[in-house]
Amino acid sequence: MIQIINLDKENVIAARISDKVSKNDVEKIHPLIHDIIDKVMKVNFYFELVDFESYTLKGFWEDIKVDSAHISDYGKMAFVGEKNWQEWAAKATDFFTSSEVRFFELESKEDAQKWINF
Template sequence: MIQLLNTQKENLISAKISGKISKNDLEKMHPLIHNIINKGKKVDFYFEMEDFKGYTLKGFWEDIKIDSAHISDYGKMDFVGDKKWQEFVANVTDFFTSSEVKYFDSKDKELAKKWILK
């Protein structure tokens, strides 16, 4: 499930992610990406992963389609979590994109918020 969080930055999509991400979750995010791109800005992301279990199969496929269509439209990406595999996913994301990607442990959430808002 993706729960959108309030943000102070107009090109930032901020969300708390828990459970499994579905295709429906990602279909709700896609228009937000387009709204930012249409303003001529790069899209920044802040993701708090809390009890995150991964994706449904359709959700994973939808994420791949969206990312492949927009990967050059992404700016900074900030992942906050508490599992080693989540840090690994952030590092893999960093490898496949020209975006600036950082992973922060949950205890450093405030530092992560400051970094993404710069």
């Protein structure tokens, strides 16, 4: 599930991600990406991963489609999580994108929010 949260920055999409991410969840993010792109800005992401399990198959496919269509529109990405595999996923994302990607432990989410807002 993706729950949009507000960090009061017009080029940041912030979300709390838990359980499984579905196609409908990813579809919530896509128009937000376009809103930022239309303002001729890079899209920064702040993702809090709390009890996040995985994607549904359709959710994973939708995420790949959105990311491949907009990968050059992305700026910084902050992944805030609680598990080693989430840190590994952030490092993999950093490897496959030109975005600046960082992983933060859940107890350091304020540091992540400061970093993504500058």
